[in-house]
Amino acid sequence: MPNTTNILLKNSRKVITDFSCASCMNEDCLIKKNLNNITNSAFVENKKTLKCKKGQQFIIEGAPVNGLFFILKGTVKVFRTGINGREQIVRFAKEGEIIGHRGFGTEEYYSIGAIALKDTVLCYISKKDLQEALLENPKFGYDMMLFYANELNRSESKVKSISQMTVRERVIDTLLYISRKFGDLNGFLNLPLSRKEYADYAGTTEEQVIRVFSMLKKEELISAKGKKIGIPDIQVLKNEISEHNYYLDT
DNA sequence: CCATTAAATTCAA
């Protein structure tokens, strides 16, 4: 195999040598799902792959938008920085998700930043190539539309939760979100986040999160070992915020 | 919010 770059992902211990869509294993990827419908092969061929180390920022707020990122492997947080330097985490994204999609249409500059939470592999596709593929492939376009609709729904729910829920409820809501999205591993949430990151997502401060966590621990609703958070009974937590939960998911 | 201490992670030998 000449010319193939080998990369070693710390967490998977698996060497990936081939990033082409044809051999991609990621069934959640919208591109992969629609690969057999996509006739214009330039689309797939022009795709760039880039790897990010943990903690590396690959989208900077205010930078011009030239394309979109698809996560091939890894986890990413997307955020916006507020007026006083405070970070508001917009969402966490994992394999198969799209980053930077808001800038796709008419926006010229990113209004968000994104950084890798672990070593991550991204597929980068130029606006132009994606536009062409979408125009000639209705199914692909429809799937993309569903994705946008979901994101919109979630972000609308988030506005409500931040304005109407108490701190405790927002923290619980955040825990449930992480649990739904990333699941459990050995009884702990499968995504280690700092208290600050919980706070930035829930719209509070690190101290508040720490205090809520302490209370929840006393009530035995959660367990915590450093960054690893365990939820013994998800249902109990759900009940506590059930009045707010007319909607759901992702 | 900040300062202090305890605890957990990382890193390199």
Next chain:
DNA sequence: TTGAATTTAATGG
């Protein structure tokens, strides 16, 4: 694998 160095959590002012 260990422990020293660094980062992060928890508490109280």
